[in-house]
Amino acid sequence: MNLLQRVIESEADGLGIPGLVEALRDLRTASQKRRYRGAAPELPSREATISLVDGLTAALYPRHFGPFGLRAREVDGFVERKLADNLTALRRQVELELRLSGEKNGPDHAVARRAGEIVAAFAATLPKVRALLDTDIRAAFEGDPSAKSIDEIIFCFPGVFAIIRHRLAHQIYRLGVPMLARIVAESAHSQTGIDIHPGAQIEEGFFIDHGTGVVIGETTVIGRKVRLYQAVTLGAKRFETDGDGALLKNYPRHPIVEDNVVIYAGATVLGRITIGRGSSIGGNVWLTHSVPPDSNVTQAFAREESFHGGGGI
Structure with a gap:
């Protein structure tokens, strides 16, 4: 009987405190043996x-x-x-x-x-x-x-x-x-x-206004004088796997945001794409392709709108 099955079957009997301590010790020991050689380090x-x-x-x-x-x-x-x-x-x-x-x-x-x-x-x-x-x-x-x-x-x-x-x-x-x-x-x-992953590379003059819900992924690269508003995501579009189906790690999968870009509230920018310098990405935009410098990207129904800043309380 494996450890998980023993714990499941013991639930019906009621372990009491000593039994709980023993079950948790067994689970902890098994977990540590999978991860470490010898005693678990501090x-x-x-x-x-x-x-x-x-x-x-x-x-x-x-x-x-x-x-x-x-x-x-x-x-x-x-x-x-x-x-x-x-x-x-x-x-x-x-x-x-x-x-x-x-x-x-x-x-x-x-x-x-x-x-x-x-x-x-x-x-x-x-x-x-x-x-x-x-x-x-x-x-x-x-x-x-x-x-x-x-x-x-x-x-x-x-x-x-x-x-x-x-x-x-x-x-x-x-x-x-x-x-x-x-x-x-x-x-x-x-x-x-x-939520900023510590691997993200961010140049000078970076400003997050309000901030709640901002997500910046591990391999994101952000240039100079970039401004983000609340609920912006700079994330990965998909996760690559190896031949066994295991997730690959340590490869570029998040956006490159060049200098002087503004990304407004709720925008989602996914994948290893480039937002060209001087661009403006409107609120709630879903973007999965690169855009050239000085682009003004808005939602389809508001394509003619211009965005000029703001967001202060």
Whole structure:
């Protein structure tokens, strides 16, 4: 009798707490044996990963996310402490993920050294990340007439919250630590309703207005000064499989959105297609083919409408 059949048959008898503990242990053990050689390794911590990214966000924007009343003369010291504490915490989480990956059977010192190299490379990107984020925040201020100040945008806009986490997660992802990157992305998703895969490549001046329901797939490429509204999907049209029917991974399957494109609320753009620079994609459009630069794509019944922006509250 297999394990699943035993559990199903035991339901009729009523297990009681000890029986439940035993059944769950058996299921857990069987699952771990399928995934690991030997004992199950320690997993990275979702809580610790989210916390360290919040700490790094405070290091990037200490006046906004540091302690209330932080004085100008104290800022550098605060940033130094945040970087030291949270980069150290990141190194520990990276080590744990590496042990789950193909490096899990390597010697401890080699894994630790590799984790240190990854975190050092990540740390070196932080000035670039801050510079990119400043362009995103400026794009939000210039693109939304409801915004009264840069500080309001940093504090309040869900699109900015999501893009801060994305830019940090993307650097972690590209350095070969996808689980931690995905934890960061999904935390931002749960708090904002904006789902950006950490693999997505996004250039400067990116603005998501309102944001709820936005989905950006793993291999999406987004150029400079692109604006999206709520419920936009940049997704895959279909999933390719190998000869055995298993899904293929790590191939381009999401859109390329060139510079200065606006995509309005509810639009769905699918497949490895290109939206040419300067184009406008109207609300609720379903698009599965490339369009040249300066295109104005609308629903069939509204083809003559022009779209000129807006969307501020």
